[in-house]
Amino acid sequence: MIKQKDSALTLRELSKLYENGFQALSGINLEVESGDFFALLGPNGAGKSTTIGIICSLIRKTSGVVKIFGHDTDIAFSNAKKMIGIVPQEFNFNQFEKPIDILVTQAGYFGITRRVALKKAREYLTLLGLWDKRDESSRTLSGGMKRRLMIARALIHSPRLLILDEPTAGVDIELRRSMWEFLQEINEAGTTIILTTHYLEEAENLCRNVAIIDHGRIVQNTSVKSLVRQLRIQTFTVDVKDKLSFVPSVSGYPIRKVDDHVIEVDVSSHQTINSLIVGLNDQSIEVLSMSHKTNRLEELFLKIIEKSESN
């Protein structure tokens, strides 16, 4: 009972079979604690958006249970919906309306009076740098502004759970950073946040816990820290000064020749870069530079997906 009260989101055996026969979700179980900053990762078509669609009542589930702060969406429909704010992947507001009207109308759908809604709209539009644009037609806003408008709209009824479906897709780096700061602030203020993202750096920087979904199943559900700890091997790209006439060999380090001046080396967590460079120097190979080949989390993410597919 106490567990349910502390849980912002509970999914039990959640399944979705589309009418075209596509099984998008196959009995997902997931628990997101209140106050968490949670990432839902997965490749395209894995089931992330279907999961979010079901939580927000935009998609009908085939079976299973969805609870928001203990309120079953099948039973306590109204209470559950009041607690969720959703920022979808694609723009879904009336592009001919003004930002201020979009926010006040959305508040009205939640039973909030116009007077209160105007106050809240001012607060969130100011926080998100849109107050000056409040009376302009929404279609004239830039892509980043439109995305911030959707965040303001999702927050207008003060939800306890904010769900963002790829919030920074197509957003420039500066704006992405400012959105991260904003999301961290509202999370620190007590709002539970769930986001899906393709920018794995985003999950690594923002989130405490993560679930990886693939082919409609949760294949990993853990903390981001513990996920990163699972990383055993990192791949480095090494540029060498002289032309390579052979593939160098250093004991314990798998090396692949990319071209005459570049090799790739896999380094395990118990190995050192020093030993690798010494080994190369012993073969008269001078290292000019070295770079990390891939995002560590992305590498791990792909390995988990591959592992789940091979199972």
Next chain:
Amino acid sequence: MNRYELWIAFMTIVIREVRRFLRIWPQTIIPPVVTMALFFLIFGNVIGSRIGSMQGLPYSQFVAPGLIMLSVITNSYGNVVSSFYGSKFQRNIEELMVSPTPNFIILTGYIVGGMARGLLVGLIVSLVSLLFTDLSIFSPIIALAIILLTSMMFSVAGFLNAIYADSFDDISVIPNFVLTPLIYLGGVFYSTSLLNEFWANVSLINPILYMVNTFRFGFSGVTDIDIFWAFTMVCLFTLVLFLISLKLLSDSPRLRS
């Protein structure tokens, strides 16, 4: 949601709908008024003066209630079908679907929005008709009741069309190929007593005939059909369409996959 919150959600939808059609008044208010003014001018005055009387009324007086009804029907229907389909197309219908607003409030809000436009256009057309003919009222209660019910029924019908529509073509098929013929063959311009027995009987399956005749009865006290039956039928149609719309709003894969 408590009752007060439901009321706020309902009024939010109604106000949004009214603001929408008022914002685009050159598309929503002016064209039907201009069209009806031309109908009055041509059928009421130019041709009507040669036709003489119909059911004992000057032709311009006979045709006026039908033209008012025509504008109410097309505008009530058109408002809901274009607004709801537009929301589906732009996906801002999701704003409502993720909210705790219950389906019956969503449906009622759209219906009242459609009625607001239909009745506003009907009122303006009524005022325009006074430039061309004298309109006396026989029973204001019957006239008002049937115009409200008809407007409600076609607002719900527009909602149903919008749920099924997958393209902008789909929202023009019913108005162009079903609604318009039914209206024009629904006794707006002629009395069914002019038709031979076969076509007069065929006309009786056209629901719009009952609405137009009842509305005309409210003005002139003259009708081709049974008024009580007309009210019963409009109420039944409205109720059935309302329940179907409510069910689709909840279950239709066209709204929630």
